[in-house]
Amino acid sequence: MRAALVDRDGVLRNKASAETRPRDGFDVATRRFVELLRQASRGVPPGGIAAVGVSSAGPMDTTTGVYYNPPNLHGWDRKTMKPEIAASLRLTTVMGHDARVAAIAEARWGVARGMKNVIYVTVSTGIGGGILVDGRPVNGVQGLAGEMGHIVVDPGGTACNGGCRGCLEVIASGGGVANTARRRIAAGEKTRILELSGGDPERIVGRTVFEAAALGDAMALDLVERAIAALGIVLGGLLNTFAPEILIVGGSVGIEGLRPYWDRLDAAIRSRSLLRYHEKAPLAIAALGDDVGLMGAAAIAFDAAET
Ligand SMILES: [Zn+2]
Structure with a gap:
């Protein structure tokens, strides 16, 4: 707090x-x-x-x-x-x-300063977001809008804490990639993720997976690729739906973890959105830290x- x-x-x-x-x-x-x-x-x-x-x-x-x-x-x-x-x-x-x-702060003081149509997605332990349309935040019933982390991208996938199977959060959040790594290690797969977590699977966090990916670890790279592909589907869909002026990615995993893969992420989003929509909405890193x-x-x- x-x-x-x-x-x-x-x-x-x-x-x-x-x-x-x-x-x-x-x-x-x-x-x-x-x-x-x-x-x-x-x-x-x-x-x-x-x-x-x-x-x-x-x-x-x-x-x-x-x-x-x-x-x-x-x-x-x-x-x-x-x-x-x-x-x-x-x-x-x-x-x-x-x-x-x-999203409101980035539009007032940050990377989206002065913009009225903004999509902000935070990729951290979980995934959520904020959407501004015509200068106003989308609140939804009781202010509950913005849970794009629970858009399902793999209908047969694992269930998240909220009970939806194969949602974005399960595949692309820090918590999600860590859980998947633990499951694959338990199934006998070899990876440097385990050594980076001191041999204790319980200590694996999202950052551990991205560290292993930076070392060229095959399983970690596969998890990162899957995360990028899932983000591409959801963020591309959001571009098509809301036609924003900017698409901002924030959160610890979004900023530090995905930064080395920024071009890949951009390409994944472009491949899942209509030309006019992604041309008008540059992919940006959150500025306010x-x-x-x-x-x-x-x-x-x-x-x-x-x-
Ligand atoms: Zn979910």
Whole structure:
């Protein structure tokens, strides 16, 4: 969990952070988060803060802040921090889906500055995204839109945490490639991924697979190729559907893992989209780095304060 004071130019001050530790329970996490917000707002005179914006992983109803079976936040189902934050800080509080607010931040201050039609996909432990159409974020019912990680690309494939078989997340996320590597190792396949994880399959993460691929390991390269092919299908389909001005890839796996394969990824997307659509939407790396969530949360807070 991170917090910061953000001004209207997107400049961050008073950064504070703490571990989320979802296992400590929701109430402890909420108190810890409110304390972070207090640290971030120190030194500001009364009335000097427009609003509180929160960026969070989901699925979450962004109107109420209520989580619905969030896969990486065990025990947070049906709970919300929003009332506690608003009451403790006596400020308008708005909740945002992490990938959607990242898209908003990139369009306001980052690589998509000034653009109105933006697709942002974050490839990290999981895969999600945010879409801006005609300058407005696509929220969907209860703010649930943007789970392009669960578009199925291999109908016979393995099921994800959410229960869909062969979705993009299973094939191309950091968690997905790590799980597939573990399964193939258990089936007897030889790979340097195992030695890079100290011989313990449980320590394999997405980064381990990309490290092995950089060393020319055949299995790792195969996993990366499959990830790129799956991303090409989904991102190409999104280009055809939304006709954006830019297609942004963010997230740790997206930025660091896929960077060496950027031309391959670009070609995979082009092969799965119509000519006019990919010509108009360059593939770009997210520009705002680790601060994208803080900046996006600030963007929706300023918007809320103005309405
Ligand atoms: Zn899925």
